[in-house]
Amino acid sequence: MLTKEELPFCPVATTVDLIGNKWKLLIMRELLKGTQRFNMIHKAVDGISQKVLTENLRKMEKDGIVVRKAYAEVPPRVEYSLSEVGESLRPIIDSMSEWGTAYIKENMM
Template sequence: MLTKHELPECPVATTVQILGSKWKLLILRNLFQRSWRFNELKYSLPGISQKVLTDSLRSLEQDGIVARTVFPEVPPHVEYSLTELGQSMGPIIKAMEDWGTYYKTQL
């Protein structure tokens, strides 16, 4: 997780830095539905590579947005879910969904 001094001064730039990729936004969209396993996320996001998904999840985890839970089983069972901080992004994702729906009606 970055310190306050490492983040941009502008709050919008901070948000863009944390969520700045299409894939992170789509990962968050899915995680608002429920907890997901890695392969479930991968198959639900056509076009994402394993490396990009891994890097995005690690980044979101480091930023405190996503929690990674490892269940002590053989083989290991790992699930990703939103933290409380991640849940606070709900209005942002909802506003993007609403605007996307509105935009489509204007075409």
């Protein structure tokens, strides 16, 4: 999680810093559906490499948006879900989806 000193002064800049790349938003879109395993997320997020997915999940976990749960099984199983902070972003993602749908409808007809 970012320290108080590392956070930008502007609240919009803080939000952009935490979720402001395309991959993080698409990962969150998938996790809003519920707990997912790495391969499920990888298949659902078209075009993302395993390396980039891993980097983004680690960053999101560090920022407190994603919870990673590893199970002591053979073979090992790891699941990802949104934390309480991550869940609080649901209205933002929903608004972006609604806006995108309206834009597509208006501009593609």
